[in-house]
Amino acid sequence: MKDKEFEKRNRTNINLMSKDLGLKRLSKNWIFNCSKYEYSYHFSWLGRPIIQFPQDIIAVQELIWKVKPDLVVETGIAHGGSLIFSASILELLGHGKVVGIDIDIRKHNKKAIESHPLHKRIIMIEGSSIDETIAKKVYRIAKGKKRVLVFLDSNHTSDHVSKELN
Numbered sequence: 156m157k158d159k160e161f162e163k164r165n166r167t168n169i170n171l172m173s174k175d176l177g178l179k180r181l182s183k184n185w186i187f188n189c190s191k192y193e194y195s196y197h198f199s200w201l202g203r204p205i206i207q208f209p210q211d212i213i214a215v216q217e218l219i220w221k222v223k224p225d226l227v228v229e230t231g232i233a234h235g236g237s238l239i240f241s242a243s244i245l246e247l248l249g250h251g252k253v254v255g256i257d258i259d260i261r262k263h264n265k266k267a268i269e270s271h272p273l274h275k276r277i278i279m280i281e282g283s284s285i286d287e288t289i290a291k292k293v294y295r296i297a298k299g300k301k302r303v304l305v306f307l308d309s310n311h312t313s314d315h316v317s318k319e320l321n
């Protein structure tokens with residue numbers, strides 16, 4: 156949606172100090188506008204750029220700590236920050252591996268991930284997350300694992316995510 160159209164649709168008089176409405180509107184406005192500045196690209200985790208909102212990083216930490224997975228499957232590696240992040244929590248738990256899948260693992264990212272101290276907990280697979288042969292590789296790695304946590308962060312179209320889920 157274009158900025159002007161978004162503003163017009165959402166223009167209304169609200170009391171920003173009201174508990175619910177003000178916060179909801181401000182949050183919507185913030186989310187919409189911060190994407191223009193690529194806010195989620197501003198962070199790194201233990202030296203690798205991570206493309207996430209800090210709030211989501213906290214949420215994922217809570218999930219990993221709660222589930223204590225044997226394996227974390229992540230689609231979408233990019234610079235490797237989210238792989239290193241999951242690996243770092245697993246390292247604290249003393250258990251578990253991360254398998255990352257990306258259609259295009261850039262050489263410099265691969266090299267940096269491979270030379271990271273947490274690489275011992277990481278397996279990378281290059282290919283599409285909706286390719287059956289790639290899915291089979293992941294199945295093989297997941298075989299025998301009781302708790303598997305999956306994060307889908309590759310192509311975010313509904314069609315693609317639905318195929319990934321299938």
Ligand SMILES: C[S@@+](CC[C@H](N)C(=O)[O-])C[C@H]1O[C@@H](n2cnc3c(N)ncnc32)[C@H](O)[C@@H]1O
Nearest residue numbers: 205206231233236237257258283284308309310
């Ligand atoms: C948003 S980035 C991932 C960010 C990363 N999870 C992080 O938190 O730092 C999306 C990644 O998905 C990859 N990608 C796009 N389509 C894909 C597909 N069909 N299968 C696997 N990876 C894909 C892109 O190459 C890109 O590196």
